[in-house]
Amino acid sequence: MSGPKGGKTETEQVNRVSPFQEVTGMRNMMRADDISQTGPIRNYGPTVAAFNDMQKSGFQNTADAASAFGLQAPTDAMAGMPEAQDFGGGMMGHSAAPIVDQSLAALEEQAPGQVAAMNARFIDPKTGAAPTNPAFQTLTPGIVQKILDDYEKFRIA
Amino acid sequence: MGRPMGQVQPITGPNVNTTSANAYNAAVDKTQQGMNFNPMMMSGMSPMMSGSTGTMTGQTNTMAGAPTLAGNDLSAYQNPYQQQVFDTSMNALNQANQKSLNNVGAATPTSAFGSDRHQLVEAETNRQFGDAAAAMGAKLGMQGYNSMQDAARFDINNSNANSQFDINNARSDLSFDINNARGDRQQDIAGMRGDAQFDIGNDMAGNAAQMGAASQMGGLSQQGFNYGQTLNNNMSGVGNQQQNLIQQIMNAANGQYGDVTNYSQNQLSLPLQALGLAPANSSQTATQTKTPGLFDYLSMGATGLSGSTDPLGTNSFFR
Numbered sequence: 001m002s003g004p005k006g007g008k009t010e011t012e013q014v015n016r017v018s019p020f021q022e023v024t025g026m027r028n029m030m031r032a033d034d035i036s037q038t039g040p041i042r043n044y045g046p047t048v049a050a051f052n053d054m055q056k057s058g059f060q061n062t063a064d065a066a067s068a069f070g071l072q073a074p075t076d077a078m079a080g081m082p083e084a085q086d087f088g089g090g091m092m093g094h095s096a097a098p099i100v101d102q103s104l105a106a107l108e109e110q111a112p113g114q115v116a117a118m119n120a121r122f123i124d125p126k127t128g129a130a131p132t133n134p135a136f137q138t139l140t141p142g143i144v145q146k147i148l149d150d151y152e153k154f155r156i157a
Numbered sequence: 158m159g160r161p162m163g164q165v166q167p168i169t170g171p172n173v174n175t176t177s178a179n180a181y182n183a184a185v186d187k188t189q190q191g192m193n194f195n196p197m198m199m200s201g202m203s204p205m206m207s208g209s210t211g212t213m214t215g216q217t218n219t220m221a222g223a224p225t226l227a228g229n230d231l232s233a234y235q236n237p238y239q240q241q242v243f244d245t246s247m248n249a250l251n252q253a254n255q256k257s258l259n260n261v262g263a264a265t266p267t268s269a270f271g272s273d274r275h276q277l278v279e280a281e282t283n284r285q286f287g288d289a290a291a292a293m294g295a296k297l298g299m300q301g302y303n304s305m306q307d308a309a310r311f312d313i314n315n316s317n318a319n320s321q322f323d324i325n326n327a328r329s330d331l332s333f334d335i336n337n338a339r340g341d342r343q344q345d346i347a348g349m350r351g352d353a354q355f356d357i358g359n360d361m362a363g364n365a366a367q368m369g370a371a372s373q374m375g376g377l378s379q380q381g382f383n384y385g386q387t388l389n390n391n392m393s394g395v396g397n398q399q400q401n402l403i404q405q406i407m408n409a410a411n412g413q414y415g416d417v418t419n420y421s422q423n424q425l426s427l428p429l430q431a432l433g434l435a436p437a438n439s440s441q442t443a444t445q446t447k448t449p450g451l452f453d454y455l456s457m458g459a460t461g462l463s464g465s466t467d468p469l470g471t472n473s474f475f476r
Binding site: 029050071073077078118121 | 174175177181381384385388391395402403406407412413416417420421427428
């Protein structure tokens with residue numbers, strides 16, 4: 001096998017993104033930037049199903065039986081239990097949202113700086129105002145072009 | 158809007174729980190009473206027959222002091238008409254004597270002063286009268302005395318007969334009393350024996366009842382303990398279900414809280430996912446040929462000295 005003098009031929013295989021993927025990736029990246037600014041979305045719906053009447057009757061009967069035989073038992077077997085919410089359609093349940101609200105309020109009271117820094121990255125959940133501290137600078141056409149130019153410098157033909 | 162769930166109706170009045178509990182408590186009370194059962198004994202309350210049986214001994218005359226003829230006063234037996242009988246007899250005898258004297262005077266002629274023979278005959282007649290009168294008086298006295306003796310003897314015989322009757326009565330009464338006492342005593346003994354047997358039977362029955370009650374008490378105790386354990390386990394089960402529901406709510410709340418607080422960090426993966434580089438990647442493979450020269454070898458040496466394996470940024474974000 002003959003070749004140029006002073007060296008030998010090396011073969012290297014590299015993975016390269018197709019131009020279509022490159023463009024699509026850039027678009028998705030811009031979309032991801034928008035999505036990330038949306039912020040966490042809360043769940044105010046039911047979380048856990050509530051006890052039904054049969055269960056509550058069973059609880060009460062158990063307490064009454066214990067009381068009848070002289071054991072200590074609460075008069076109201078459901079005393080101390082959170083009141084179930086009616087979510088419609090016969091769905092009686094409990095929502096975790098009030099507890100989450102309390103936890104976040106406690107967090108804001110205990111660590112207001114952290115909460116402020118966290119919320120600054122996202123839009124105002126009520127007004128929809130833009131975040132005061134977005135993760136990325138807003139992509140304008142000039143910026144996109146600059147990125148593409150920089151990208152061309154790193155491309156391997 | 159769905160169907161609202163009904164409220165649990167409070168239980169009022171007796172129910173199966175209270176009925177069962179009351180029955181159980183009643184059984185325990187009765188069993189405890191049975192354990193303290195003390196049967197009534199007959200011996201302490203049974204009257205004896207001996208004390209209630211009357212005897213005739215005190216009502217029977219005895220032979221002591223029985224009357225005798227010698228020691229008896231016979232004046233009570235004297236004929237109250239004895240003197241009259243004596244007088245009448247003496248009068249009759251005197252009249253007969255007077256008649257005899259008259260006969261003596263008629264048969265014997267006398268002078269104005271009487272004769273000696275006449276006087277002798279009268280004297281003899283009077284003497285005979287005196288002998289007859291004495292004989293009649295003795296005879297009447299003897300008859301009266303004999304009558305008195307006979308009367309007294311009759312009474313004494315009667316008394317003796319009565320005494321014998323009394324003795325016989327007393328003997329019969331004594332025999333009756335003895336028989337009565339013997340019968341009463343036998344009845345008493347039989348009664349005492351029966352009472353003792355009854356008491357023993359009662360005592361044994363009482364012991365058996367107490368043993369049975371004690372055994373039943375043990376069963377009731379175990380039953381009550383099982384009741385308590387079952388009810389306690391049931392209540393614990395209820396409590397576990399209720400606590401589990403609250404725990405589920407808390408777990409969901411913690412999860413949602415974590416979603417909020419970790420949201421920013423989670424967004425770091427969004428750009429990677431947007432570029433399709435992570436976690437999966439569809440790419441094409443290109444082959445390029447290169448003939449390294451002297452500069453390449455020098456560059457390789459410099460790379461080795463610097464420790465960098467990617468000087469051209471081949472692993473950069475855009476590649």
